[in-house]
Amino acid sequence: xxxxxxxxxxxxxxxxxxxxxxxxxxxxxxxxxxxxxxxxxxxxxxxxxxxxxxxxxxxxxxxxxxxxxxxxxxxxxxxxxxxxxxxxxxxxxxxxxxxxxxxxxxxxxxxxxxxxxxxxxxxxxxxxxxxxxxxxxxxxxxxxxxxxxxxxxxxxxxxxxxxxxxxxxxxxxxxxxxxxxxxxxxxxxxxxxxxxxxxxxxxxxxxxxxxxxxxxxxxxxxxxxxxxxxxxxxxxxxxxxxxxxxxxxxxxxxxxxxxxxxxxxxxxxxxxxxxxxxxxxxxx
Amino acid sequence: xxxxxxxxxxxxxxxxxxxxxxxxxxxxxxxxxxxxxxxxxxxxxxxxxxxxxxxxxxxxxxxxxxxxxxxxxxxxxxxxxxxxxxxxxxxxxxxxxxxxxxxxxxxxxxxxxxxxxxxxxxxxxxxxxxxxxxxxxxxxxxxxxxxxxxxxxxxxxxxxxxxxxxxxxxxxxxxxxxxxxxxxxxxxxxxxxxxxxxxxxxxxxxxxxxxxxxxxxxxxxxxxxxxxxxxxxxxxxxxxxxxxxxxxxxxxxxxxxxxxxxxxxxxxxxxxxxxxxxxxxxxxxxxxxxxxxxxxxxxxxxxxxxxxxxxxxxxxx
Amino acid sequence: xxxxxxxxxxxxxxxxxxxxxxxxxxxxxxxxxxxxxxxxxxxxxxxxxxxxxxxxxxxxxxxxxxxxxxxxxxxxxxxxxxxxxxxxxxxxxxxxxxxxxxxxxxxxxxxxxxxxxxxxxxxxxxxxxxxxxxxxxxxxxxxxxxxxxxxxxxxxxxxxxxxxxxxxxxxxxxxxxxxxxxxxxxxxxxxxxxxxxxxxxxxxxxxxxxxxxxxxxxxxxxxxxxxxxxxxxxxxxxxxxxxxxxxxxx
Numbered sequence: 001x002x003x004x005x006x007x008x009x010x011x012x013x014x015x016x017x018x019x020x021x022x023x024x025x026x027x028x029x030x031x032x033x034x035x036x037x038x039x040x041x042x043x044x045x046x047x048x049x050x051x052x053x054x055x056x057x058x059x060x061x062x063x064x065x066x067x068x069x070x071x072x073x074x075x076x077x078x079x080x081x082x083x084x085x086x087x088x089x090x091x092x093x094x095x096x097x098x099x100x101x102x103x104x105x106x107x108x109x110x111x112x113x114x115x116x117x118x119x120x121x122x123x124x125x126x127x128x129x130x131x132x133x134x135x136x137x138x139x140x141x142x143x144x145x146x147x148x149x150x151x152x153x154x155x156x157x158x159x160x161x162x163x164x165x166x167x168x169x170x171x172x173x174x175x176x177x178x179x180x181x182x183x184x185x186x187x188x189x190x191x192x193x194x195x196x197x198x199x200x201x202x203x204x205x206x207x208x209x210x211x212x213x214x215x216x217x218x219x220x221x222x223x224x225x226x227x228x229x230x231x232x233x234x235x236x237x238x239x240x241x242x243x244x245x246x247x248x249x250x251x252x253x254x255x256x257x258x259x260x261x262x263x264x265x266x267x268x269x270x271x272x273x274x275x276x277x278x279x280x281x282x283x284x
Numbered sequence: 285x286x287x288x289x290x291x292x293x294x295x296x297x298x299x300x301x302x303x304x305x306x307x308x309x310x311x312x313x314x315x316x317x318x319x320x321x322x323x324x325x326x327x328x329x330x331x332x333x334x335x336x337x338x339x340x341x342x343x344x345x346x347x348x349x350x351x352x353x354x355x356x357x358x359x360x361x362x363x364x365x366x367x368x369x370x371x372x373x374x375x376x377x378x379x380x381x382x383x384x385x386x387x388x389x390x391x392x393x394x395x396x397x398x399x400x401x402x403x404x405x406x407x408x409x410x411x412x413x414x415x416x417x418x419x420x421x422x423x424x425x426x427x428x429x430x431x432x433x434x435x436x437x438x439x440x441x442x443x444x445x446x447x448x449x450x451x452x453x454x455x456x457x458x459x460x461x462x463x464x465x466x467x468x469x470x471x472x473x474x475x476x477x478x479x480x481x482x483x484x485x486x487x488x489x490x491x492x493x494x495x496x497x498x499x500x501x502x503x504x505x506x507x508x509x510x511x512x513x514x515x516x517x518x519x520x521x522x523x524x525x526x527x528x529x530x531x532x533x534x535x536x537x538x539x540x541x542x543x544x545x546x547x548x549x550x551x552x553x554x555x556x557x558x559x560x561x562x563x564x565x566x567x568x569x570x571x572x573x574x575x576x577x578x579x580x581x582x583x584x585x586x587x588x589x590x591x592x593x594x595x596x597x598x599x600x601x
Numbered sequence: 602x603x604x605x606x607x608x609x610x611x612x613x614x615x616x617x618x619x620x621x622x623x624x625x626x627x628x629x630x631x632x633x634x635x636x637x638x639x640x641x642x643x644x645x646x647x648x649x650x651x652x653x654x655x656x657x658x659x660x661x662x663x664x665x666x667x668x669x670x671x672x673x674x675x676x677x678x679x680x681x682x683x684x685x686x687x688x689x690x691x692x693x694x695x696x697x698x699x700x701x702x703x704x705x706x707x708x709x710x711x712x713x714x715x716x717x718x719x720x721x722x723x724x725x726x727x728x729x730x731x732x733x734x735x736x737x738x739x740x741x742x743x744x745x746x747x748x749x750x751x752x753x754x755x756x757x758x759x760x761x762x763x764x765x766x767x768x769x770x771x772x773x774x775x776x777x778x779x780x781x782x783x784x785x786x787x788x789x790x791x792x793x794x795x796x797x798x799x800x801x802x803x804x805x806x807x808x809x810x811x812x813x814x815x816x817x818x819x820x821x822x823x824x825x826x827x828x829x830x831x832x833x834x835x836x837x838x839x840x841x842x843x844x845x846x847x848x849x850x851x
Contacts, residue, residue, distance in 0.1 A: 026391060032391060032394065034529075082580075087336075088336045088390065088391065088394060089330065089336050089532060089535075089536060089540070090536075090579050092336065092338065092394070092529065092532060093529070093532060093533055093536060093575055093578070093579050094575075094576070094579050096526075096529045096532075096533070096575060097571075097572045097573075097575035097576045097579065098572070099572075100568040100569075100571050100572035100575070101568070101569065101572035101573070101576075103568050104566055104568040104569040104572060107566075107568070108566075221398060221399060221402045221525070224395045224398060224399065225395070225399050227395065228388075228392055228395050228396060228399070232391065232392075260410075261403075261406030261407075261409075261410045262403050262406055262407060265399050265400065265402065265403035266403075268396070268399055269384050272384060272387060272388060272392075272396065273384070273387070276387045276388050276392070277388075277392070278392075462719075463717075465719045465720060465721070466716065466717045466718060466719055466720065467707055467711045467715060467716050467717070467718055467719075467720055467723060467726075468716040468717055469720075470700075470703075470704060470707070470720050471704070471707070471716075473696075474693055474696075474704050477693040477694070477695055477696065478691065478692070478693050478694075480691065481687075481691050481692065481693065481762075482704070482708075483674070483675050483676045483679075484653065484655075484675050484676070484679060484685060484687075484691070485676075485679060485704065485705050485708040485762065485766055486676050486679035486680045486708035486709065486766055487676055487708050488676050489676070
């Protein structure tokens, strides 16, 4: 049971990495990005390729992060910046097209097989936590990395000048422009950051979930549920929402196997009945 | 009345199509007609009321699965039983999902409809009730009433099916066209243009949106029923959001502002699939690039580049 | 003395730590034009939003015909006879002007089974819409898309839409904003006519117009009512002059 709880937290934290980018990108630029799940898949396959080429996962993590940040910046400058003012329908279709293209690119480069990525050798053991309970060291590592990133994200958003601009832009983009701040830089940075985290999450998750073509889809929709529950633009909301979803989903699968897949959607329905704008929504 | 003439011409073309092409294309045409019905039902939400939903596939799939549950193993049922059932199941599902989803707007609405569709997907994918992830065969509905039947065998099944689809599509189009001209339809258009003002005038917009959602869901059930009639097979993919996204694409291709847009879009998308398969195996690549092109270059869709765009636009204003 | 159509008691609305409207008492009566004036930030917009249902009160009461209705959403209040025009023009721009007003008339008259009647067949709604357009002086513009009307014409359309819902109380939020002198004159005449058979609340910045048409004035500063009464009383009130109209002269 404790194992499942920890698993749930770890799943939730991975979800947080993905959802925080999603919620910021929508909150600040109004972009609905259905391709966000594909980024997760890209991260996992990057990890696979790197491990195959260099042997250890350690090289894959920074490569994945760098690739993600770069990809995000390029996508923003070449495509997304033309879509900030466009209708939801256009954005849905644009990002759907990206999903298809990413799938095809992956198919061309790496093929369609399922792959297993090995856990890094030094972390391939179980940490004894109590007399009769031990937990995978790699999972603890993932937990710690995600928590560290979450902490870093909070520091940046709450304590730095850049973070203040991000918060201001999330609240009122026009005003930020009038104040002379360069909104473009914020947009590129937020996009690159959000994309980078999703890709990194995929790389971290690779040894845990095995690597396969449809892996992004599941995480995509669940991360949208996190954003709905947590409230748009709220990183805090994404954090608590992701943890809640992670724990509910994991425990649900263990305690009530039949309907477990539906549990989080029922949760979402309940939250919406109570708070149609999410739990941590900013009132505007 | 340029538009009526255009539509009659289109109907004539569709009606004569099976006689001028090889048999394989009749089945393909049938498939395009089912897509057209599905996309047309979604147009009531997207083009008319301004509600972009990614969960419409749920009603399509639930209707199809409902047929699986009632049709006896190895047997068939009359279409006069199965079609009303499909409509009822889809409509009730739309009532429940719509009642919850319509409490949200915009992005939230999009996400919530997506999530509900996923829920239905998991219901069929992770459990055994509908044959699980692999799907299951279903006896096709038969055209019979009180023992009097139009016999269909493997040879004419495709042809008969095609004309049933065409008839249903035409009926659906007429029903929606009439709906648009009604007082109810005018309110939906008003909601799309400025919902806040409509509420200030005294309209309980939630109720109007919910009714539109239920009607659209029920019509998606018709399409789901026809899918079974064509294909004889159901699987969880019918419910997935990719299917709804493709329907959205068809609406965009054909044009948001015209009721017949989705029909054009369905035909174009099906044709694209066929033509591209002649060139390459990389279907996703072709599809992805095509969607990118449409979104970047043709925001008004095919109907937008036609000469009679102005007249057509007035039909849903 | 006619009964109050709309009345507020100790109406208050706060946003977090900021109190935008505090303890406001106001009465609207048929046949009377009641103007609300005050400097920017006085809480006038918040007040109108509270009365129309766009905002919920934090505390206090709103009464229609003596019955408490605070917290009801905008569409319910509209059905109870509260009509509102918006400061930022809030029309359906891609539809013809006539259709805008017809939809308003339909909100009042076209419900239930009528819903599936064809729009063209519902001639009574079209007639009501044409009458409302004529009343504000826009009869000639009925076929033009609302978005193509001039600014002044759009303000007139706003009022026509509100009128077509047959309200008893009219909440007019800066109807004269951005209008030239000719249009202003036409609007003033219209306002006087409307006041005869409606209870009118007018929020306006143009003091000449306000003092010309108002039967009663309420002055708000920082969310509170500092004076309320007939125009002469307000004009001669030292408190008002000091707070709003300018420095008090000896």
